[in-house]
Amino acid sequence: MGRARTIARRTFLIGSAAVAGGVAFGVYKVKTPHDNPLAEGLGEGEATFNPFVKITPEAITLITPHADIGQGVVHMQAALISEELDVEFGQFETDFGAPDPAYWNTALSAEAVPFASFDDSFGARTMRGAVDGMAKLMGLMGTGGSSSVPDQYEKLRAAGAVARETLKLAASQQSGVAVGELKTANGAVQLPDGSSLTYTDLAEAASGLDPVTDVTLRDPSTWRLIGKPMARKDIPAKTTGAQIYGIDLKIDGMVHASTRVSPRRGAMNGYEANGADTMPGVSSILPITGGVAVVANSTWRAMNAVNQIEFDWADAPYPAEQDAHWAEVAASFTEERLDKEWRADGDVDAAMDGAEVISSEYSAGYVAHQPLEPLNAIVRADENGAEVWTGHQLPRFLQQKVAAIVGCEPDDVVYHNQYSGGSFGHRLEWDNITQAAEIAVQMRGTPVKLTLSREEDFATDYPRQIGMSRSKGTVKDGKVDSWSLDIATVSATRSMSGRLGVPVPGPDTQIAAGAWAMAYGIPNLRVRAYAVPELAPTSSWRSVGASTAGFFAESFLDELIHAAGADQIEERMRLCNNDVHRKVLEAVAEMSNWGSAMGANKGRGVALVESFGVPVAQVIEVTNTDAGIKIDRVYVAADVGRVIDPVNFENLVQGGVVWALGHAINSEITYSDGMAEQTNYHASEGMRMYQTPEIIVKGLENAEKIRGIGEPPVPAAPPALANAIFAATGQRIREMPFNKHIDFV
């Protein structure tokens, strides 16, 4: 057992801190770091250098702990390690790894603190540091908030470099050639005489060494992979049906289950089996929280039998009818429900006194997530623990949730993360997993595979927050002069954290996300967030608060600029007080040839919204046709500091725009009789091929910090579309989904 195994984690952290400039050296040293989970169970002659790289005589394994929900994050993580380790795709395997505190997310603090992303003041840094420290102590592992790239960008390159230098040291000892004369490429150390030693051959020698931590990360100008177009390693399997998702997994001896729980999200008073229990293949009907599960010998038989059962559901804990939800939102602009006044520049009240005030109200309803792979999970509960197979974004909380049901320690829950067929926030929730665990404890020893029907998935989705805004503003001398923006939404953050059992103190940073920190120097600007008490339970929906607040803000700003008689981009540019943001505006102006003549019935709209630290500007062009609005083109510029893979970047931006526009046009969840009225995709369609515009994407790299791109493309699209529709038709749309007010082709 080499010393590498016991101290690898600590030395790795020192290594990574040292390359970051040595600032955090002492800090890492005083706080006991987490052990390297790969050291456990390592065989003779097998080496691990840090929690992310393991090399045995047979194989190179890279641990990519972030959950892959379609954003290509396994590939991204592997590329970061490979860049420094000098291994090629095809030479290594990837593994999500076991849940472990060593994989704590170092970038979650960015949105968790009430400071603007670009605020680098002492207070902002201290608060982020405190949250980071907490995340580290708790070993908070998570994928979300577009944090994977910022979390892993340095850490994984350092992990690759530490492993590479240690392998070189092993090669040097074996060959007698000085380390300085050794090079690495293609998964091997190359000697000056032209011969080479593969990493797998060096595993045994390396396993006896202390990892070399005195490493320097390569200069970007020498990168082989980062910044260049890549071919994602998961794509061939996903193109041929060979990719196994959670829903495709088969575990020996497993049974199939389907559930029905209260569509009113409350209790079940009772049920009538109605013959379901004697249907072919059905073995039992079991109670679970809020409903029942049918266990059968196939997915189809289980789903069929569930549909046969007659249920008596208790009332919903929220208003039964949608109108009452809206009434509650509208009644929330009060002193008692003020969550936080986020911004108070100048004196809004004084500026409006005696001036002609423009005011309007915007609204955005609940929207479902509904990724295409229905939720599912396989759980086997044993006497002393459990094993779980499913895709999820919070692996260590998953262990806690399952352990509480099974009656074991979280560490006794063995978790196998899976590639997911999308999430958009859906795989931050628990019901599919806790339900599978509740069934599994009633038949210990047997693996239970739960597959939700699409209808059950719709009925039990935790949709996006519902909300409204009230804006007032004035213009003076052709310029925007004052603006009071009040936003009231339910708190998806508190709804989620309630189910997680981890209260989030302080104001909800999401209610006015994308609006309060707007990079505009309007002389008099006030932004207030109001928290509507919990109605239907809600959850994070791709881009979270900014998906509603961005629409409210950039649409009303359009109204003000229109009233001022100014050009929509020029006035935004004049108001813009941040260079990075101004450059994305400049970029879309140029890309779209803003200001050039358009044909009849056409219009352009613009919007700029920051999301998870990424400023995104979009210009949308529409035509008002006889059949309705046609979205012709979307120009997008986004600044993430550094683009890791331009191809995947473009794909994610295009996908984010499609996601945002589809839902803004035609999707919402409404409640009646306490239940979601939309039961499947026919009633909540999103975008389809025939509506999809051309989407032209540009990634900028002016920002100082590197950021993720999964969510940021979403918020600017709906206001840019609404503003374009106004330009083309003179009709201002102030409510999502837009098809309540105007037809689309």
Add this chain to the structure above:
Amino acid sequence: MQLTINGTPHDIEIEPDTPLLWVLRDEIGLTGTKYGCGIAQCGACTVHVDGEARRSCQVQIGDLEGAEVTTIEGFGSPDKLSLVQQAWVDHQVAQCGYCQSGQVMQATALLELNDSPTDEDIDRVMSGNLCRCGTYPRIRAAIHDAAAKIKGA
């Protein structure tokens, strides 16, 4: 019930109203064909029945006596991509990938009938296939590319 799946004869005994989708996935173990909606709204379950693109969630096994079914697995594998699949990889289409079996099957059927599809043809034939990740622009480009290759071949 006797039918051929990807060239292999199968004798299947099951309730005749079972959708082909679930026979493929649960009984035969061909999981490349996906369940998305069960009501012909998403296209994730698209297979070819006697050469025609069909939603397998809507086809009852009892109606398939003697039929020839081809699933995504019948068209290629990661090491041996079909021409359409190669175009998909070249354009880096997939995100989560869950819809892509159905997209590839639908596009393959389109290209078998029409090797020069216009954007309007693509809109008409591909709009029944949902992609929640929004890969439509790349799907369109991949279809045009595949069409060019078919004509060039």
